[in-house]
Amino acid sequence: MRIKYSYYRDSSISWVGRIPKHWETKRLKYIFRIQKRIAGELGYNVLSITQHGIKVKDITSGKGQLAMDYSKYQRIYTGEFGMNHMDLLTGYVDISKYDGVISPDYRVFSQIDNQSDKNYMLRLLQMCYKQKIFFAEGQGAAQLGRWRMPSDNFKNFLFPVPPKQEQIAISQFLNYKVAKINRFVQQKRQILALYTERRKSLTRNIINSKGVKYLRLNSVAKLIERPIERLDNDIYTPIGVFNKGRGLFHKPPTLGKELGDSSFYYLKKGDVILSGQFAWEGAVALVGINDDGCVASHRYPVLDCDLSNIAPEYLFSLFTISEGHLLLDYHSRGAAGRNRPLNPRFLIKEKIPVPEISLQKELIEFVRKENELKTLINREIALVEEYKAALIAEVVTGKIDVRNYAIPDITEGETYEELEEELSIAAEDGEEYETLED
Structure with missing residues (x-):
């Protein structure tokens, strides 16, 4: 059952609405400091930011988009935030797990407020990308994929900020829930991958048959x-x-x-x-x-x-x-x-x-069933991903109180029915999970 806070007040933040009475609001300039450190030399890991987070880039195989001069890249250290503020449509933000260099077009910033939990702040930042909340702060040519967030807009952006211990409780709750959902998604994709391998195996058998x-x-x-x-x-x-x-x-x-x-x-x-x-x-x-x-x-x-x-x-x-x-x-x-x-x-x-057309026809029914399975699995994945995004948004903005949530010791073996039950409970509580931009 979803539990709400006892008392709320207006946050004065349009995309947040009401927040628990004891929460604060802060501008990002009081939480983070923007860093700008040009590498000036080679020899560091080259990092990139995708929707999967900050990754080490392969610059030796020739794959991917490569730069002419990495010495002009900026330094980023383990634990610092990297943000693709030049593309507010498909960009992202993450905490770096590596020391390295990152594009000079990205934004690197570190936390200066010891009253804020890094993981809670990351959830908020990532939500603002996924829900296109940062988009309203952009400038440029969106139709060309160039929609950037100026430094002043970033510094003055308002965030809801609960007490630090509450931020930690929120992070732990979301880590558990997101891991549960991600395992479900992985299991579904494995089922589809196995079926795809069966189709490929059948294709190999057909091309090795007589009369080809x-x-x-x-x-x-x-x-x-x-x-x-x-x-x-x-x-x-x-x-x-x-x-x-x-x-x-x-x-x-x-x-x-x-x-x-x-x-x-x-x-x-x-x-x-x-x-x-x-x-x-x-x-x-x-x-x-x-x-x-x-x-x-x-x-x-x-x-x-x-x-x-x-x-x-x-x-x-x-x-x-x-x-x-x-x-x-x-x-x-x-x-x-x-x-x-x-x-x-x-x-x-x-x-x-x-091969003979009669042998090829074996694949027709197989591919049809594979496509049906793909449609079903993708629909299920889309549903739980929508639930995940909405759950994160509601928890980090104080619409749900998770301070007393007891995280189970056993986290394996969850089923889709359990996730479906959570969705039903959310609807019965009178507020369907919807994205903030809706």
Whole structure:
């Protein structure tokens, strides 16, 4: 059962609303000090900030976006905060676990207020990114991905601040709850990964069966373009493609006049779509019924299969195993970090194993079930991730009192039903969990 505090007062912070009566509000300049220390030399770990936190960057393999001169990067020490304040749409913030250097475009800051718990503050900062609260403090060109938070806006940003011991209790509660949710998500993804491996194993068995012919790809599938008649006020749904054969995703619906300078083409169910830039990372997908009518830019080559000779499900699956991936990698040339564009005109001249169509049909039902499982699991994951984000927001802003919550000793074996029960209890208490921006 959710427990609220006994007494509340107005916080004077629009995105927080009411806070417990004994909580304070503080500007960030009284909690943190911005640091600016230029490295001036090489020899340090190079760090980057992603939605997964601060990580050590690989600058020796040539993968990823690389800088010309790391001596101009700034120092960051273990325990300090790093923040991508230049991109308030997709940026993030984290506490560094490493000594190293980080982009001069990022913000490094350290805690100066000994009355604040570092982990509680991190939860608040990360929530302000995920809920787009920092976005209102930005300046720049958001449509170009440049929406930065000026230093003065950061320094004067108001935070709700409970007593330190209460901050620690909140951090411990959220650590337990978030770990529980993350284990559930990991288990669900493992189930899907096992099913995907079964599909890949079936594909390998099929290509090693008798009667397999090696035919040029362009004899069983063709590159196809279905240009859209772009109308300024019509709405189109562009797609993107995940790597490692994880399928495609829908970008936000966009007016024709805002699609940009790229040429766009319609997709149809059964198309096999490749990423022109990241095919070598396994960015290939099968267009499903829910993707029919979406649009792809010219950066995504599309293959239309001759159904009498090759099933789209088979061709897609072939590209996700080593035999097909080798072709995608071979025809993706380049040396500038991850910029290795695919040459589809050369790819379609390659010979591929083409089993009897009757054998390929075994994959059709398998892929259908895999897609159903993926839809179900993704829906479950989305639900608990929404719950996690809302739970964090409500706890760190004082809508729920967790001071007396007893964290169980045993944390293994949680089920989805337990999480579902928590969601039901939240709804019965009269306040459904919603994001603050809603």
